Amino acid sequence: xxxxxxxxxxxxGYNTWLFGNAVANVGADKTGYRVNNDTNQFxxxxxxxxxxxxxxxxxxxxxxxxxxxxxxxxxxxxxxxFATDLECPQFDDITTKFNHVTEALMSKLPxxxxxxxxxxxPIPIPGDNPTIGDLLTxxxxxxxxxxxxxxxxxxSMSGKRIMDT
Numbered sequence: 001x002x003x004x005x006x007x008x009x010x011x012x013g014y015n016t017w018l019f020g021n022a023v024a025n026v027g028a029d030k031t032g033y034r035v036n037n038d039t040n041q042f043x044x045x046x047x048x049x050x051x052x053x054x055x056x057x058x059x060x061x062x063x064x065x066x067x068x069x070x071x072x073x074x075x076x077x078x079x080x081x082f083a084t085d086l087e088c089p090q091f092d093d094i095t096t097k098f099n100h101v102t103e104a105l106m107s108k109l110p111x112x113x114x115x116x117x118x119x120x121x122p123i124p125i126p127g128d129n130p131t132i133g134d135l136l137t138x139x140x141x142x143x144x145x146x147x148x149x150x151x152x153x154x155x156s157m158s159g160k161r162i163m164d165t
Contacts, residue, residue: 001110004117004133008140009109015140015147016102019049021162022150023095031091033157040082042153043091045146047072048081050098053105056139059132060116062108064101 001009023046031043040048051073057064067073069089075081081088089097117133124130125138151162 002114002117004137005109005112008136011140012106015143018147018162022154030157033153035156040149042150043088043094044082045150046094047089049143049146050094050101051081052139052143053101056136057101057105060112062104064104067097
């Protein structure tokens with residue numbers, strides 16, 4: 001397995017476990033939780049991560065069905081899915097689709113070719129001449145950042161840490 005893929009695969013695996021812990025036992029009354037009007041909502045973070053994984057899979061040629069979330073799925077630009085005027089998918093649908101996309105991504109990621117990883121990144125990210133491999137790493141780091149936010153929200157709303165099983 002390509003070293004870039006191997007590292008990202010491992011981190012995505014950790015993030016999958018943390019995501020599962022974050023969303024576990026979150027009641028319907030808490031899915032829209034946020035600390036204040038200047039922070040991201042819990043359900044929007046989960047939805048954003050699902051869209052990010054979906055886009056990772058598409059970017060490296062892994063066939064995944066469309067999420068079916070309309071504008072939320074197609075929102076572009078920094079923070080687009082966090083706009084509260086944009087309808088957020090139902091929490092159960094978010095977690096179900098996160099798991100489906102993750103299963104496809106994790107099973108096929110080890111097969112991604114070096115030639116795919118060396119292609120130019122389709123979106124701008126930091127660095128000189130970034131590749132799809134660089135973008136994969138950047139999006140994995142980006143996902144870790146948002147899972148950290150979910151961890152803070154989970155601790156704030158329930159007192160439970162996402163590192164606890």
